[in-house]
Amino acid sequence: MQIADFLIIGGGVIGLNIARNLKSRYPDASVTVIEKEQSSGHHASGRNSGVLHAGFYYSPESLKAQFTKVGNQLLTNYCESKHLSINRCGKLVVAKDMSDHPAMDVLLTRGRANGIALEEVTELQAKEIEPRVKTFERAIFSPTTSTVDPNQVLDAMVTDAQHEGVNMIYGAMYQRKSGNTVVTSGGEYEAGYVVNAAGLYADVIARDFGFSQRYRILPFKGLYLYGRDQAEAFRTNIYPVPNLDNPFLGVHVTVNVHGQSKLGPTAIPAFWREQYCGMDNFHFSELVDLLTRQAGLLRSSGFNFHRLAIQELRKYSRSRLVKLASALAQRIDVGDYSTWGRPGIRAQLLDVQEQKLEMDFVMEGDHQSMHVLNAVSPGFTCALPFSSHVGEKISRLLK
16 A cells, blocks of 8 residues: 555646646645556647647636636746747637638637737738738737647656656556545555546546536547648648637647648547547447437537537548648648648546536545546646646645
8 A cells, every 4th residue: 555645646747737736835745646658648748739829719717818828938938948849930810701800809809808919910911920821801910829849848847746756656547446545557545635637537537536427528539630841831820710619729730849730630529538549448338428428419519519520520531621721821732731640639528417518627626636627728738827726726625
């Protein structure tokens, strides 16, 4: 039996930084992170786009709005202080036609309310920023949006955590709770306080502790198409005006830290939680549960799941993904985008009572455990201030 004052389940960017925050708050406490894989970054934290978002998409009252601007600044400073790769390329949000302008105005209003640096530019000015861009009359430029290498960042944070005294235990999968004991594939832990940051399985673990009664994870697969080197490389990220009624941002052009462009992502409903490739990680019980839940959403949902599913499944076609991206910029051709990147799975939280997708971060907890149920995009950008927020909540509960 091993003993931990704080036991964190999940070694991704959120769990890792919650552990670091708790260690800084309680220097004499033992803080242990258990991760089922052999290293960090096998799931969402290592498979995300690497975009450091600016924070203008989110309603001012939301936790996402509260943490994104600060998270962007802190992660930018972190990368620069550690000499990690960062591409401060910015982002253009473009309009396909006049119908996008009202939503663009909403983004500008939210950006101002959230204190985000934004530039409202004309079509001509947008082309000065990115010569290949397509937009109708106007665009929004976000100068503080950038891209990083998420695995490089995560590796640096793991090293920091270990130097700070956090115990990192790999190959230890959570199995069950038995009283104050957490049973894992790597042994048993007597935990003073448990933090669940298990991503795709956060809801399952939370129910062992009496939480997540009204929530279930609904996984969505994200795919990117990578481009080959071109004579006229993209200078900046290019995004469409999103549908503000759901948490997805639509197919866009992303420029990574090496200047390579990629198109995507998709948001294809997954049939089991870690359905990355083929039949990998297949679980029959998850297939039955998700098919049943998706069938219910097809009949009735608060976000038109039927339309979303059809639109996203079509994006398995490379030509379809390229066609959508070509609405954003000139000279995007199928022949230039032939390589599918490493798939990611978005651990999107569904409110099963309201039949709606949760738009904001969601946590539930008490004086014995805390459960991070929804920390999807911009979770990577927000990791540092969000983890501090979770640490503060735990400190208040333990007083």
